[in-house]
Amino acid sequence: MSASGWLWLTTAIMLIGGLGILLTGKRRTKAEELQTVLHGIVPIIAACSYFAMATGQGAVILPFHTAAAPIDGTRIFYFARYIDWAFTTPLLLVSLAYTAMHAGSKRTGAIVGIVLADVVMIVTSFFFGASEIPSLKWIWFLISCVAFIGVYYVIWVSLMQANHEERDDVQTVYRRNAMILSVIWLIYPLVLLVSPDGLYVVSDTAAIVFILILDVAAKVVYGFMSIASDTKITD
Amino acid sequence: MSASGWLWLTTAIMLIGGLGILLTGKRRTKAEELQTVLHGIVPIIAACSYFAMATGQGAVILPFHTAAAPIDGTRIFYFARYIDWAFTTPLLLVSLAYTAMHAGSKRTGAIVGIVLADVVMIVTSFFFGASEIPSLKWIWFLISCVAFIGVYYVIWVSLMQANHEERDDVQTVYRRNAMILSVIWLIYPLVLLVSPDGLYVVSDTAAIVFILILDVAAKVVYGFMSIASDTKITD
Amino acid sequence: MSASGWLWLTTAIMLIGGLGILLTGKRRTKAEELQTVLHGIVPIIAACSYFAMATGQGAVILPFHTAAAPIDGTRIFYFARYIDWAFTTPLLLVSLAYTAMHAGSKRTGAIVGIVLADVVMIVTSFFFGASEIPSLKWIWFLISCVAFIGVYYVIWVSLMQANHEERDDVQTVYRRNAMILSVIWLIYPLVLLVSPDGLYVVSDTAAIVFILILDVAAKVVYGFMSIASDTKITD
Ligand SMILES: CC1=C(/C=C/C(C)=C/C=C/C(C)=C/C=O)C(C)(C)CCC1
Ligand SMILES: CC1=C(/C=C/C(C)=C/C=C/C(C)=C/C=O)C(C)(C)CCC1
Ligand SMILES: CC1=C(/C=C/C(C)=C/C=C/C(C)=C/C=O)C(C)(C)CCC1
Secondary structure: OOHHHHHHHHHHHHHHHHHHHHHHOOOOOHHHHHHHHHHHHHHHHHHHHHHHHHOOOOOEEEEEOOOOOOOOEEEEEOOHHHHHHHHHHHHHHHHHHHHHOOOOOOOHHHHHHHHHHHHHHHHHHHHHHHOOOHHHHHHHHHHHHHHHHHHHHHHHHHHHHHHOOOOHHHHHHHHHHHHHHHHHHHHHHHHHHHOOOOOOOOOHHHHHHHHHHHHHHHHHHHHHHHHHHHHHHHO | OOHHHHHHHHHHHHHHHHHHHHHHOOOOOHHHHHHHHHHHHHHHHHHHHHHHHHOOOOOEEEEEOOOOOOOOEEEEEOOHHHHHHHHHHHHHHHHHHHHHOOOOOOOHHHHHHHHHHHHHHHHHHHHHHHOOOHHHHHHHHHHHHHHHHHHHHHHHHHHHHHHOOOOHHHHHHHHHHHHHHHHHHHHHHHHHHHOOOOOOOOOHHHHHHHHHHHHHHHHHHHHHHHHHHHHHHHO | OOHHHHHHHHHHHHHHHHHHHHHHOOOOOHHHHHHHHHHHHHHHHHHHHHHHHHHOOOOEEEEEOOOOOOOOEEEEEOOHHHHHHHHHHHHHHHHHHHHHOOOOOOOHHHHHHHHHHHHHHHHHHHHHHHOOOHHHHHHHHHHHHHHHHHHHHHHHHHHHHHHOOOOHHHHHHHHHHHHHHHHHHHHHHHHHHHOOOOOOOOOHHHHHHHHHHHHHHHHHHHHHHHHHHHHHHHO
């Protein structure tokens, strides 16, 4: 299948996933309504971004330099991806934070901290993707990774600590969700590293396919699971 | 009057309207202070945007294509409008949501949902306005309309339901404000449809005049009314 | 030292400052955690912006016009600065607002108002910096100053009033922090006025040095002080 074929397919999956979550998600308590809304809107934002990439409006062609040669050719830079992530990753983290502190009062500092670390991660990763000079590109990559460690820190230290005051089943759900999210998200930098935005050792289409699998996992599959577990701890 | 004459006039109206709301709005309770601040700042943001459009900084010239001919001429794309709306429409909706849930505890999910649906509506409508290829332009228009239905859903279902637990006079005020807002906002897509950003069947100046009437109604007139009714339910 | 030498130096100071605040800041209460996170992330965002300016990615060359001659030469426009400020100034003001209303319930209207006034100030100041036509440039400057007065109003009237209900030591701390912040921030428009973004009566490097002193004072020095005083009122 062509690159744009994959992008159209993902547009459809995201749209159906998002509407599916919005229509089947329960809204019995305020916490449940928030979870349904967050996880439902995340794939819809992604559908808009995939639509823009499929039609070419969300991508530009940039020169591709390596350390060895000033210009070796060109690459397609799908900038819409980063705009999508700038909105959806904070929403996913807010949802996780509300799961961690299900019944207790919310630690504003932890939520503000994880969202800001995440925004720094995505904004700097946009510069990674947009940079043409290799040395600058890789420094941005590094900075983005450091911010990513900050996100992990809040998940596994600050929120974990707040989560210890919750009921046992809430703790189980939080640890499982945090683990799944951490593993899926960890694959993103590895894929981007070898993609055309990075070293360009895999083809454009291959990178698109890898990332769409991650995106569907991180948004639709994780979304449905998160909603289901939230229903369980609300019952 | 020339296009820029109308834009200057609206700059002045918005400025006076915003300062008027800020100076006359009451601040006796926390809810009242929030309403005054929200409705006061909305026209001030619009004044900045109208100033940018009047001076030409908030507009660019784009080619105008139709399905029949690749380029039929050009149009002026006032992009500043969409930046204004990206900030002001969420503020107006937050104000409405706080009116709905005047005394009761706030349903975070409904507020997050209406703001996100609105942001999707405005961001996709920016792509509608900026697109040059007709087929893409109209798909964005459609997506934006679907998000708009999401906004209506929260106003008339989720917030309505939360509003049922309020006092009778708060319910009356909410229903009236929701109705006025819904009607005014519904005219926007109809005007944009025929404006130069859409089918270009009305002139540039005519579109400016239609939209400025809507903008003054949605921001200044609605703002003063909303403040007045809020004062009444606070008394 | 060259302009880029100063920018690299500031990148390092901001990075060390931010990490220093994050590592030494206390997190015993929710209020303290929020303060530490806010003041720690502010210099880290600034470090990213200074890095972008040092490498040239955060700057463009614009023609420089005066009223007398259409083009007198060029200037370097460091746009990254304004992006940094758009994120960091609201965070600093939120931190100040939380100090004002340390124990009491938060006045949402005041917080929303100060953040919106600040965002209007920074967005319009970006147009001031980016404008090439002198008359427009100076109108944007004026608009930005008016928004700045709005920020002062909330600090010295709305928050002050809310602060009167706090303990005596909280009042002392708030008044001191509000005073320091007000004085440092007041110097920004004076420096920008004479910088290449304004009248261009001081050199590019001189403007960089003046602004970096202000930035280090407003973010790192003020941050450490604010954290220390917050620790005191928490004890
Ligand atoms: C650290 C790092 C990255 C991390 C990206 C992540 C973690 C993205 C997650 C996206 C999700 C979850 C999207 C969908 O919901 C990049 C940008 C690859 C490159 C730079 C280094
Ligand atoms: C659905 C839809 C639209 C709706 C716009 C609306 C509803 C704008 C409201 C603006 C207000 C209220 C501004 C001032 O306060 C567009 C963009 C016209 C075009 C695409 C489809
Ligand atoms: C009023 C005004 C300005 C004010 C800027 C301020 C107040 C900046 C503060 C920045 C801080 C505190 C940064 C770091 O933390 C400008 C933009 C100079 C020019 C236009 C008029």
